[in-house]
Amino acid sequence: MAFAGLSLGTLSSAQSIIEEELEQRVTETTALVADFPRLAGLSDEEKRKLVEFVTGNLLFVLGHESGHALISELGIPVIGREEDGADSFSTLMALKIGDTYADRVLINAATGWFYSERRNRQDHVKTVFYDEHGIDLQRAYNIVCLMVGGNPEKFGELADQSGMPPERQGTCRGDYSNAEWSWNKVLEPHRRKPKQGKTEIKAVYGPAKGELEIFEQAARRMKILEVVSDMLSDQYVWRKPITIEMQTCGETGARWDLTAAAVIVCYEMAQEFSFLYRAYRKTQAFALADEETQVATRNFQAAAE
Numbered sequence: 069m070a071f072a073g074l075s076l077g078t079l080s081s082a083q084s085i086i087e088e089e090l091e092q093r094v095t096e097t098t099a100l101v102a103d104f105p106r107l108a109g110l111s112d113e114e115k116r117k118l119v120e121f122v123t124g125n126l127l128f129v130l131g132h133e134s135g136h137a138l139i140s141e142l143g144i145p146v147i148g149r150e151e152d153g154a155d156s157f158s159t160l161m162a163l164k165i166g167d168t169y170a171d172r173v174l175i176n177a178a179t180g181w182f183y184s185e186r187r188n189r190q191d192h193v194k195t196v197f198y199d200e201h202g203i204d205l206q207r208a209y210n211i212v213c214l215m216v217g218g219n220p221e222k223f224g225e226l227a228d229q230s231g232m233p234p235e236r237q238g239t240c241r242g243d244y245s246n247a248e249w250s251w252n253k254v255l256e257p258h259r260r261k262p263k264q265g266k267t268e269i270k271a272v273y274g275p276a277k278g279e280l281e282i283f284e285q286a287a288r289r290m291k292i293l294e295v296v297s298d299m300l301s302d303q304y305v306w307r308k309p310i311t312i313e314m315q316t317c318g319e320t321g322a323r324w325d326l327t328a329a330a331v332i333v334c335y336e337m338a339q340e341f342s343f344l345y346r347a348y349r350k351t352q353a354f355a356l357a358d359e360e361t362q363v364a365t366r367n368f369q370a371a372a373e
Contacts (some may be wrong), residue, residue: 087169090316096118097289104282106342114349120305122283122341123290126175128331129295131158133331136324137300140309144254149359155207156247159214174211175226181208183344213237216246260305267306269297274315276335283338287314296331314338 081108098116101107107115135157146153158177162170185204187193209232217240227237245274260266276284287293297312310329317334325332347353 083204085108090169096124097123097286100289101282101286104345106279106338110346110349117326118342118345119220119286119290120172121180121345122286122338123178123292124173124226125180125341126287126292126338127173127295128158128162128177128180129333129337130292130331131161133322133324133333134158134296134300134312137310137331138255138258138304140324141310141327141329142255142258142304152210156214156253157209158320159211159252160218160248163215163218171222174215178215178230179212180341180344181205181211183348186348197220208210213240214244215245218248234330255304258304260303264305266301268309269301269306270311270315272311272315274313276316280316280339283335284314284340287335287338 074263094116097119098112101119104114104116104370107118110118132154134329135154136150139146139150139153141292159174162174181204185208188204209230210229211229212223212232213236215223216232216237220241224237226279227240232240271291273284273288273293293312293314300306300310300312308329312332314333314335318330320336320340322331322333322337324330
């Protein structure tokens with residue numbers, strides 16, 4: 069996913085070149101993980117899709133936590149839940165690129181939330197409605213909504229596959245317009261001008277051992293952190309340097325660490341995305357339209373009304 073040279077209102081002139089480079093990284097990373105024992109049951113094509121799935125979800129998470137970093141470090145006002153704002157920032161960031169790879173990042177991110185919801189349902193995990201984050205189904209559909217709202221012709225079929233009714237797809241145009249206008253408005257004073265110096269944003273890959281080591285190697289090969297750090301440094305004037313980091317945490321997670329001024333994503337999260345793909349890859353391509361999910365969605369909508 070090509071973040072370098074991106075603003076929410078402009079596209080990189082080197083977009084096609086960067087996309088080709090990213091596709092090459094996917095090919096190289098797929099070869100890197102090909103002999104990993106946990107992937108023994110996957111075909112070559114499935115291994116490539118796993119790399120794209122894990123990478124896409126990690127990039128979305130990094131975009132989300134970068135949204136928190138911008139809000140915190142630049143004093144961005146938030147009306148509503150900050151978690152929702154961070155999700156919309158990450159989604160818009162990909163949509164404005166407009167290339168095939170960026171589209172797949174969002175499709176994989178939405179699919180990841182639907183996989184997670186399906187797993188929790190099967191494992192009888194209780195939904196925590198008071199959590200600061202939206203429930204998994206909401207986060208998945210919010211991504212789809214911004215996609216179809218920003219480009220109905222391009223993503224209408226995708227929204228249909230998700231079970232989103234036509235009337236909701238229509239109102240998603242307003243959701244997209246509001247989110248795009250709002251983020252552009254609050255970020256405009258912090259845009260870096262062409263002649264301004266860039267704030268140093270380090271990309272740090274912490275050590276990983278055992279089964280996590282392959283995820284460190286894959287992240288390095290994909291240059292996941294550099295993709296995000298380059299964008300943040302290129303586009304915004306920061307009050308101070310920050311760090312983008314992957315590390316071993318002992319548990320699945322990601323966060324913006326205000327004290328350390330660091331966006332942190334755990335290797336365990338990459339491992340969890342790998343588990344999700346391997347467990348649910350044989351379900352429908354977009355993983356959204358299974359009957360139980362649609363029933364749960366209708367029940368949730370009815371309860372809200």
